Amino acid sequence: MGETPFIIGSGAGFSGDRIDAAQPVVAAMAAMGQGGALIFETMGERTLALGQVARAADPQAGYDPYLPQYLGPILKPALDAGIRIVGNFGCANPEGAARLIAAMAKERGLTPRIAVVTGDDLLGSPALDDAVAWDGDGTLAQPSGEPVAVNVYIGAAPIAEALKAGADIVVTGRIADPALALGPLVAHFGWDFDDLDRIAAGTLVGHLLECGSQVSGGYFADPGVKDVPNLADVGFPLAEVSADGSFVVTKPAGTGGRVDRMTVLEQMLYEIHDPAAYLTPDVALDLTQATITEVGENRVAVAGARGHAAPQRLKATVSYRGEWLGEAEISYAGPNARARAELAAEVIRTRVSRAPEPPRMRADILGTVSVFDDDGGSLRAADRGPADGEYRVRFAFGGSETAVRAANHEVNALYCCGPAGGGGVRISAVPRFVTRSVLVRREAVRPHVAFYGEEVPA
Numbered sequence: 001m002g003e004t005p006f007i008i009g010s011g012a013g014f015s016g017d018r019i020d021a022a023q024p025v026v027a028a029m030a031a032m033g034q035g036g037a038l039i040f041e042t043m044g045e046r047t048l049a050l051g052q053v054a055r056a057a058d059p060q061a062g063y064d065p066y067l068p069q070y071l072g073p074i075l076k077p078a079l080d081a082g083i084r085i086v087g088n089f090g091c092a093n094p095e096g097a098a099r100l101i102a103a104m105a106k107e108r109g110l111t112p113r114i115a116v117v118t119g120d121d122l123l124g125s126p127a128l129d130d131a132v133a134w135d136g137d138g139t140l141a142q143p144s145g146e147p148v149a150v151n152v153y154i155g156a157a158p159i160a161e162a163l164k165a166g167a168d169i170v171v172t173g174r175i176a177d178p179a180l181a182l183g184p185l186v187a188h189f190g191w192d193f194d195d196l197d198r199i200a201a202g203t204l205v206g207h208l209l210e211c212g213s214q215v216s217g218g219y220f221a222d223p224g225v226k227d228v229p230n231l232a233d234v235g236f237p238l239a240e241v242s243a244d245g246s247f248v249v250t251k252p253a254g255t256g257g258r259v260d261r262m263t264v265l266e267q268m269l270y271e272i273h274d275p276a277a278y279l280t281p282d283v284a285l286d287l288t289q290a291t292i293t294e295v296g297e298n299r300v301a302v303a304g305a306r307g308h309a310a311p312q313r314l315k316a317t318v319s320y321r322g323e324w325l326g327e328a329e330i331s332y333a334g335p336n337a338r339a340r341a342e343l344a345a346e347v348i349r350t351r352v353s354r355a356p357e358p359p360r361m362r363a364d365i366l367g368t369v370s371v372f373d374d375d376g377g378s379l380r381a382a383d384r385g386p387a388d389g390e391y392r393v394r395f396a397f398g399g400s401e402t403a404v405r406a407a408n409h410e411v412n413a414l415y416c417c418g419p420a421g422g423g424g425v426r427i428s429a430v431p432r433f434v435t436r437s438v439l440v441r442r443e444a445v446r447p448h449v450a451f452y453g454e455e456v457p458a
Contacts, residue, residue, distance in 0.1 A: 005240035005247070006188045007036030008181050008205060011087070012070060013212025013236075015042040019069045021212065021236045026074045028238060028252035030081035037163075037184035038078055040070060040087030041177050041210045048174060049319035049433040051092030052123075052149035062093030067100060075101075076108045079168055086159060086180050090171040092149065094118055097171045098452035112169050113454075115162035119447035120174040122150040122316055127444035134315060134437035143320035143434045152316035152440055155281030156202070157193065158447040159183025167451070174317070176280045178206025181239070189243050199283045200307030201245025204290070207278070208249055208267050208302070212236050215249060215267040216298075217257035230256025246303040248295065259298040268292070277308065279315075281442075284308040313439035322432040326359065326397035326404030328411035331424040333390040340419040341365045341391040345377070347419070348395060351410045359399030359407050366392040392424070398432075405429050 009029050011022030022038060029036050042064045055062025064070075067089045078085055090097040094116045105112050122128055128150065156179035162170045164187050172180075182202035185191065191198045208215050216237045217228035228234070235255025241247040251259050268287060272278040278285040286306040293301045332340040345363035352361050363377060364370035368385050397407040408427040415422055 004034070005242050006185060007032060007034055008184060008209060008239045008241060009036065009038045009083075010041075010209040010212050010236045010238075011038050011074070012040045012042050013210060013214060014044060015047045015064050015066060017042070017212055019066070020073065022070065022074045024252040024255050025236050025238060026078045026081070026083060029083055030077060033081075035082035035084070037084045037086055037181070038074070039180040039184075039206075039209060040085070040089050041180055041212070042066070042070075043088045043091055043174065045317050045319070045435045046433065048091060048151055048317065049149050049435065052319065055092045055096075056148070060093075060096055063091050063097035063100065064089035067097055068104065071101060071104060075104060076110060079110055079112055084163060084168055084170070084184060086170045086172075086184060088172045088175050088180065090116070090173045092121070092173065094171045094173045095452070101169060101171065102452055113167050114169045114171060114452040115165070115167035116450050116452055117154075117158040117162065117170060117172040117175065117447060118450070119158070119445060120151045120154050120172075122152050122440065122445075123147060125150070125444075127152070127440045128316075128438070131316065131438040131440045132313070134439055137436050140436065143322065143436065145320055147318050147320055148433070149319040150316055152314050152445050153281055154314070154445060154447045155179050155310075156182035156186055157282075158449050160186035162449045163187035165449070165451075176282070177210040178203040178280055179282060181206030181209055182282060185241055193282065196283055196307030196309070197305065198245045198307075200285045200305040201247070202241070203278075203280055203283055203285050203307075204268070204287070204302065204305045205239045205241055205247055207272070207285070208264065209237050209239055211267060211270065213257060214270065215263055216251045216259050217263055220263050220266055226262065228256070228258050232256060245305065246301065249300045249302060250298055259300055261292050261294050261300060264292050264300045264302065279311050281310060281314055283310050312442055314442050314445055316438050316440050318436050318438055320434045320436075322434040323398050324401045324404045324429055325432050326395075326408045326427070326429045328395045328397075328408045328427040329392055329425065330411060330414055330422045331390065331392045332419070332421055334421065335388050337389055337391050337421075338365070338385060338387050340421060341393050343419045344393050344414055344422065345395075347414065347417075348407070348410055352397070352407050355403060355406060357400060357403045359397040359403040361407065362396045364394045366394055370394070401429065401431070
């Protein structure tokens with residue numbers, strides 16, 4: 001390992017992650033006195049589509065809704081400690097996110113340079129003219145209607161450019177998750193993007209950190225099988241990265257969770273498809289020779305990542321409006337509860353089938369074998385289970401807004417229309433989005449870096 005590692009900490013692994021998770025990470029990094037970078041990975045295909053719709057309704061909206069809660073407690077301590085902040089919390093509106101961050105900084109007497117990375121939004125772009133379908137979508141039907149969002153995964157170069165130009169905070173939209181860590185590493189160590197093994201190593205750092213506490217015991221936990229201490233205070237991960245690309249994964253002292261060979265290996269294999277060629281905009285990451293070595297309590301050394309040439313085309317997510325999803329639940333408890341729950345499902349199926357526009361429907365009885373069942377409930381019918389107890393019937397409806405709201409109302413009507421003893425009705429109706437992926441020419445994608453409130457782009 002190098003003499004002076006560069007520290008990268010994780011502040012969030014998805015939109016809606018634990019609000020206070022970044023605070024121990026920032027405190028630990030500040031205590032080290034080496035600056036570093038704090039990354040927030042808060043975007044998914046679903047959240048991006050929702051962001052685009054929100055921005056269409058309100059040009060000031062479309063960034064991550066939890067942005068104020070995430071940055072509020074750590075903005076001043078992080079910047080005071082020389083910790084750069086990099087996040088894709090810009091979602092569909094990076095400029096709007098930068099505006100909010102600037103206002104938050106001003107309230108705290110701070111004047112950080114905030115870089116905004118754009119170029120991922122391809123809605124209406126000629127870059128789509130010769131796009132090809134992504135084979136990962138298989139035989140899925142092409143959605144009808146016009147796209148509401150088209151966003152391409154861009155790489156780490158614009159983040160590195162922004163940091164080299166003096167950014168304290170970098171706000172992005174759709175960017176490859178590992179690029180959030182790779183960008184700061186390229187900027188700090190001066191790595192060349194043609195140095196594929198180092199680019200692969202930095203990509204692996206980002207891959208291990210991008211899901212937050214998954215690598216430090218969070219999603220890993222399974223009592224009696226994979227025990228994790230003090231999960232209520234699980235610590236988010238840190239990576240201590242050396243110039244040669246080797247690194248140590250750890251977590252702040254005094255936090256819960258665990259970092260060991262098992263947690264690191266589980267996250268390493270997460271969502272990569274091919275361990276010999278995990279495709280990103282920056283490199284094809286080869287993990288087959290990677291080594292994972294426990295070097296202390298909650299300290300795991302990782303080395304041996306190899307890189308191959310990046311793909312010639314970049315993946316873009318195309319989002320369409322889908323049907324509506326209606327969800328409704330009702331509970332039955334006590335003697336003969338199972339039969340009453342079954343009757344409730346039968347009543348709703350009959351009522352919904354008579355509708356002018358019947359929605360698709362599924363009914364599950366929680367507490368039976370519903371997790372393994374099908375839309376027809378065949379497994380539940382074969383294994384009736386205890387007659388007495390507590391059961392909750394969960395309905396799902398798919399169709400037009402009118403159809404699913406009408407179906408939800410039928411569940412609400414079970415209160416008095418029977419069966420006996422139903423309670424705790426909860427209903428929800430939301431629009432759904434459908435995504436497909438395409439591959440676009442790399443040269444047709446033009447990422448751009450600008451500094452918020454400054455006249456001249458970086």
